[in-house]
Amino acid sequence: MALYCLIRLMLDHFRHRSSRRALSLERNKLISILADGKLHSGQDLANTLGVSRAAVWKKLSQLDEMGVPVRRLHGKGYCLKQPLDLLDKERLEQLLDPEQRELINLHVLDDVPSTNDYLSARELVAKYEVCLAEKQSAGKGRRGRKWEGSYGRDIALSVKFESERGVSGLDGLSLAVGVALADSLTRAGVEGISLKWPNDLWLGEKKVAGILIELSGELQTRCEVVVGIGLNVSMAEDEGASINQPWTSLATDGGLPEISRNSIAAKLIAGLISALERFEREGFAIFQAQWVSLDALKGREVFVVGQETSGLGAGIDAFGAYRLETASGEVRLNAGEVSVRAKG
Structure with missing residues (x-):
């Protein structure tokens, strides 16, 4: 009985994973279609994806939730608010x-x-x-x-x-x-x-x-x-x-x-x-x-976050520590210990 339950649990797990993978593939295909920023009718999307119009609506709502906003134009179709240049x-x-x-x-x-x-x-x-x-x-x-x-x-x-x-x-x-x-x-x-x-x-x-x-x-x-x-x-x-x-x-x-x-x-x-x-x-x-040569803080007044230390940015040493020219002399800062901000 215990073995039977374990097998059922494993089968349910794999079915759930397969279902999620299929949904993810459909969502990605929908994004790829809409990435051009052009209008696509709900029926065309349903035909291309092989799903119902209701399923298309649900997937479009999922895109909104994941930060891919979709425009819905009544009687015309759907498009992204901005085209996407997807990685290839x-x-x-x-x-x-x-x-x-x-x-x-x-x-x-x-x-x-x-x-x-x-x-x-x-x-x-x-x-x-x-x-x-x-x-x-x-x-x-x-x-x-x-x-x-x-x-x-x-x-x-x-x-x-x-x-x-x-x-x-x-x-x-x-x-x-x-x-x-x-x-x-x-x-x-x-x-x-x-x-x-x-x-x-x-x-x-x-x-x-x-x-x-x-x-x-x-x-x-x-x-x-x-x-x-x-x-x-x-x-x-x-x-x-x-x-x-x-x-x-x-x-x-x-x-x-x-x-x-x-x-x-x-x-x-x-x-x-x-x-x-x-x-x-x-x-x-x-x-x-x-x-x-690319130092954004060089020559600028800089303070160390969470400390009272401040001074003029003076570049880095051979180990990557940042150099500050302060009133009491040069201070060197290690990256793992502090953050710095430019004043003003």
């Missing part, structure tokens, strides 16, 4: 150099709690495991904060690899990643990128991207590294209402006439892989000068 694995791989394609195993997901967590739970089958997602429901930021994003309108990117440097040999890695991202965005035509120590990219005076690095393993020998990146591409102002600091997007302040998420994502992956290869060979020193 095949297109991304075409945009990468053959040498880099051989180094990575690319995952392109729909909705995932965290791209960092997704990769952390997976074994390495290539030198670099790379994950992109249309949306993160529990994206992570620095110091336990949540990274806000919207479906199909930002880039949530994580890269996992093994480093022979050990945890102690990775000083400055997040700063090197920042340099790589800034360089990639500049090459893509984005104007005015700067780096705000330790882990943010700015456009003007507003945050456009953040970096989170998670480490596990030995202090002196091999360790696993997961680099997480969140970039606001075209998130609307009302979608980021809960963000507690000034922020912007490439669409708002990037100076690009057109934005392709696939093109931007491919450039970020290429720049990041190249930088990680260089960092593993040579460490942070080769990135220091470029980071200083």
Whole structure:
């Protein structure tokens, strides 16, 4: 009897998973159809999906709930309020150099709690495991904060690899990643990128991207590294209402006439892989000068959050610590301990 109950429970579990997977595939297909921003009649959607008009209505309501707002025009049909440029694995791989394609195993997901967590739970089958997602429901930021994003309108990117440097040999890695991202965005035509120590990219005076690095393993020998990146591409102002600091997007302040998420994502992956290869060979020193040239706080009055320390921003040292010129002399700040803000 116990064995029979166990088998029934297992069958119910697999049926439930299969049902959820089918619903998810139908939802994703609906998003793909509507992504062009054009009007589609309810009957056409039902025919394409092979479901009833009532089922289409239910799925459209689900899109609203997940942050993909749908316009309903009586007698005409349905369309997204804004077209979506969905990620395309095949297109991304075409945009990468053959040498880099051989180094990575690319995952392109729909909705995932965290791209960092997704990769952390997976074994390495290539030198670099790379994950992109249309949306993160529990994206992570620095110091336990949540990274806000919207479906199909930002880039949530994580890269996992093994480093022979050990945890102690990775000083400055997040700063090197920042340099790589800034360089990639500049090459893509984005104007005015700067780096705000330790882990943010700015456009003007507003945050456009953040970096989170998670480490596990030995202090002196091999360790696993997961680099997480969140970039606001075209998130609307009302979608980021809960963000507690000034922020912007490439669409708002990037100076690009057109934005392709696939093109931007491919450039970020290429720049990041190249930088990680260089960092593993040579460490942070080769990135220091470029980071200083992009320092958003240099020469500005800066205060340390939660402390009374303040001074003028003076760049970074060879290990990535931030230097402040204070009335009592130079103070060096370590990224894991403090946050800084520009005054005014």
